[in-house]
Amino acid sequence: MTRNTNDLTIAVLPGDGIGREVMAACLELMTATESVSGGPPLRTATHNAGAQYYLESGDALPATTVEACRSADAILFGSMGWPDVRFPDGTEIIPQLDLRMEFDLYAGVRPIRWFPGLPRILADERAQGIDFVLVREQTEGLFYARGRGKIVDDSEAYDTMQITRKGTARASEYAFGLAERRRARRGTGRVTCVDKANVFTSMAFFRKVFDDVAAKHKDVEADHAYVDAMALNMVKKPWTLDVMVTENMFGDILSDLAAGLVGGMGMAPSADVGDTHALFQPAHGTAPDIAGQGKANPCAMFLSAAMMLDWLAEKHGAPELETRARLIEGAIEETLSSGVATPMEFGGGANCAEMTRATIAALPSAM
Amino acid sequence: MTRNTNDLTIAVLPGDGIGREVMAACLELMTATESVSGGPPLRTATHNAGAQYYLESGDALPATTVEACRSADAILFGSMGWPDVRFPDGTEIIPQLDLRMEFDLYAGVRPIRWFPGLPRILADERAQGIDFVLVREQTEGLFYARGRGKIVDDSEAYDTMQITRKGTARASEYAFGLAERRRARRGTGRVTCVDKANVFTSMAFFRKVFDDVAAKHKDVEADHAYVDAMALNMVKKPWTLDVMVTENMFGDILSDLAAGLVGGMGMAPSADVGDTHALFQPAHGTAPDIAGQGKANPCAMFLSAAMMLDWLAEKHGAPELETRARLIEGAIEETLSSGVATPMEFGGGANCAEMTRATIAALPSAM
Ligand SMILES: CC(C)[C@H](C(=O)O)[C@@H](O)C(=O)O
Ligand SMILES: CC(C)[C@H](C(=O)O)[C@@H](O)C(=O)O
Numbered sequence: 090m091t092r093n094t095n096d097l098t099i100a101v102l103p104g105d106g107i108g109r110e111v112m113a114a115c116l117e118l119m120t121a122t123e124s125v126s127g128g129p130p131l132r133t134a135t136h137n138a139g140a141q142y143y144l145e146s147g148d149a150l151p152a153t154t155v156e157a158c159r160s161a162d163a164i165l166f167g168s169m170g171w172p173d174v175r176f177p178d179g180t181e182i183i184p185q186l187d188l189r190m191e192f193d194l195y196a197g198v199r200p201i202r203w204f205p206g207l208p209r210i211l212a213d214e215r216a217q218g219i220d221f222v223l224v225r226e227q228t229e230g231l232f233y234a235r236g237r238g239k240i241v242d243d244s245e246a247y248d249t250m251q252i253t254r255k256g257t258a259r260a261s262e263y264a265f266g267l268a269e270r271r272r273a274r275r276g277t278g279r280v281t282c283v284d285k286a287n288v289f290t291s292m293a294f295f296r297k298v299f300d301d302v303a304a305k306h307k308d309v310e311a312d313h314a315y316v317d318a319m320a321l322n323m324v325k326k327p328w329t330l331d332v333m334v335t336e337n338m339f340g341d342i343l344s345d346l347a348a349g350l351v352g353g354m355g356m357a358p359s360a361d362v363g364d365t366h367a368l369f370q371p372a373h374g375t376a377p378d379i380a381g382q383g384k385a386n387p388c389a390m391f392l393s394a395a396m397m398l399d400w401l402a403e404k405h406g407a408p409e410l411e412t413r414a415r416l417i418e419g420a421i422e423e424t425l426s427s428g429v430a431t432p433m434e435f436g437g438g439a440n441c442a443e444m445t446r447a448t449i450a451a452l453p454s455a456m
Numbered sequence: 457m458t459r460n461t462n463d464l465t466i467a468v469l470p471g472d473g474i475g476r477e478v479m480a481a482c483l484e485l486m487t488a489t490e491s492v493s494g495g496p497p498l499r500t501a502t503h504n505a506g507a508q509y510y511l512e513s514g515d516a517l518p519a520t521t522v523e524a525c526r527s528a529d530a531i532l533f534g535s536m537g538w539p540d541v542r543f544p545d546g547t548e549i550i551p552q553l554d555l556r557m558e559f560d561l562y563a564g565v566r567p568i569r570w571f572p573g574l575p576r577i578l579a580d581e582r583a584q585g586i587d588f589v590l591v592r593e594q595t596e597g598l599f600y601a602r603g604r605g606k607i608v609d610d611s612e613a614y615d616t617m618q619i620t621r622k623g624t625a626r627a628s629e630y631a632f633g634l635a636e637r638r639r640a641r642r643g644t645g646r647v648t649c650v651d652k653a654n655v656f657t658s659m660a661f662f663r664k665v666f667d668d669v670a671a672k673h674k675d676v677e678a679d680h681a682y683v684d685a686m687a688l689n690m691v692k693k694p695w696t697l698d699v700m701v702t703e704n705m706f707g708d709i710l711s712d713l714a715a716g717l718v719g720g721m722g723m724a725p726s727a728d729v730g731d732t733h734a735l736f737q738p739a740h741g742t743a744p745d746i747a748g749q750g751k752a753n754p755c756a757m758f759l760s761a762a763m764m765l766d767w768l769a770e771k772h773g774a775p776e777l778e779t780r781a782r783l784i785e786g787a788i789e790e791t792l793s794s795g796v797a798t799p800m801e802f803g804g805g806a807n808c809a810e811m812t813r814a815t816i817a818a819l820p821s822a823m
Pocket of ligand 1: 183
């Protein structure tokens with residue numbers, strides 16, 4: 090689909106804690122990138138949601154924000170939630186889950202990549218070749234149980250996992266499409282179905298549907314792994330991984346594990362992609378321990394913005410936006426690998442403002 | 457409980473693939489340890505079960521084997537299952553799950569410890585201090601769904617997770633008891649409840665029951681972590697972990713992750729403990745890729761036998777058996793740290809027989 094890319098609108102939801110800090114940094118970087126690269130500007134509009142806004146208004150995700158997200162071309166999200174700020178029933182404030190359901194954002198895309206300049210987490214040299222993507226099915230699986238759980242007599246509780254053919258097929262399709270695009274770049278492409286088909290009916294069904302989708306994508310290799318074995322392999326030889334697709338809860342666990350391999354959540358961007366909408370968010374939380382101190386690492390937020398630019402570029406046939414995504418990634422690479430600035434979470438001294446300044450300075454025309 | 461420890465009987469189930477190889481090695485080591493240490497001998501009797509036996513007899517876990525396990529003082533288990541050997545309905549042969557249910561082995565105890573001489577997996581020096589235990593609830597959780605899953609119209613499938621007060625309380629009690637014993641040795645003790653209480657009713661219930669148990673163990677610290685954050689922390693700072701208790705499926709994933717941190721399943725023993733029975737098993741599988749080649753690393757099997765000796769020592773008030781457990785551990789430490797033999801999986805040249813010989817040679821009286 091092509092359209093006039095002059096009027097692309099981004100709904101910006103900074104949220105709480107360091108979400109606000111990294112979002113402010115990201116908007117600065119995006120503006121700087123726009124002026125370096127030229128091409129269509131993105132119009133950003135900021136909207137309320139999250140724990141702080143709940144305290145002020147009694148509403149964690151106002152309808153006006155949801156509608157702004159609906160009519161925007163993409164959603165850029167910081168992070169939300171705060172310890173002890175809860176709904177009256179004790180549950181946490183997690184608007185990101187509501188938005189996933191509201192806009193049917195079925196593919197949770199979590200790329201994990203090594204950047205030169207990052208501290209070594211794994212001892213093996215080959216860890217510098219880590220470059221894989223986890224596709225987390227995001228509208229069902231165990232999360233189907235959210236809001237549906239049952240407690241019987243304060244003595245037992247039940248939550249039900251749902252796997253549908255539709256849900257599994259579209260997440261798998263997304264994974265194969267991604268593997269095909271990566272194959273064009275890297276020469277090889279493989280999708281691994283991560284499940285627990287040896288024990289659960291629903292997981293055997295997940296694998297079966299995956300196999301049906303795989304049969305339509307003969308150009309890309311397909312294989313399977315049990316989720317426990319995959320957790321082990323992620324630690325032992327993550328450099329052998331390419332694209333994985335998995336159930337919602339498994340994907341939640343594995344994506345945090347994976348982020349740890351490249352230094353933590355400060356380097357882990359994410360995209361929640363549906364057929365009509367998409368939301369881009371660093372995989373980290375609001376980090377109450379460091380919020381308000383300017384210490385947050387904005388890289389995951391920057392990389393999420395780059396994912397947004399790629400998605401918009403493809404959706405609207407606007408290659409300038411893809412160029413802009415590469416500029417952002419390149420500037421982060423440059424900053425980290427030159428050692429000009431290392432984020433505080435890696436033992437460097439660069440706070441959020443310094444990392445942002447260094448990244449902006451690393452954009453081509455500023456060199 | 458004390459009793460005559462002269463007649464302790466061990467039901468030995470070697471199983472399939474490398475299960476048989478490491479079990480043979482283990483029995484050799486146990487005999488050697490007995491003759492070094494003195495004290496009551498253990499009478500071992502070997503029983504049939506597994507995929508190979510299923511092919512021969514049509515029965516994967518014969519009733520005679522189950523009864524032998526029931527009347528034995530402990531169960532020593534190799535590993536079972538084989539690709540493509542399946543029941544007519546397509547499900548895998550997993551007698552270990554059946555035994556967990558049959559004998560109500562609710563605490564899956566998975567200790568993860570660094571041994572000097574092992575290759576560095578994590579770059580951080582502090583990884584050499586890894587010494588934690590994961591207690592996996594093992595009779596319910598998502599595994600409650602085994603054999604109960606539903607498929608509707610080949611278009612959706614459901615599996616239900618069950619959390620009971622009883623199941624959670626006894627697994628938590630086990631974890632606190634363990635933390636107390638570790639505290640006596642290490643000076644500090646902490647149990648972390650690993651859940652997903654922010655999203656699931658059953659997991660909030662799990663946390664609540666854990667808190668009730670924690671309130672009875674004020675001598676040990678108690679805290680909580682979400683399972684995704686724990687997966688990250690296991691990679692980032694596993695040396696800070698002590699005892700964890702978690703749901704069955706989460707424990708399955710986290711225990712494999714954890715094994716990866718110390719070199720893989722070849723170093724990961726496990727115990728499945730109930731109130732009356734207990735089963736001890738290396739956490740690895742039958743490893744079809746290397747089975748029959750004598751390459752398997754027997755350390756996890758040896759360490760599982762040491763766990764069995766500790767459990768028997770406590771249950772029967774037989775300190776000689778505890779001494780024997782320490783002899784086995786000490787001999788493994790000695791072998792690995794002196795570099796006399798390094799298992800093939802760590803890039804050394806020692807096959808199963810060589811590792812076994814070196815470990816036996818490292819027993820005190822042989823020095
Ligand atoms: C905040 C939390 C509910 C969320 C999830 O579990 O999906 C987060 O961990 C994530 O990975 O996006
Ligand atoms: C073989 C398999 C069913 C088993 C499990 O999932 O419990 C294994 O992975 C384990 O950890 O003991």
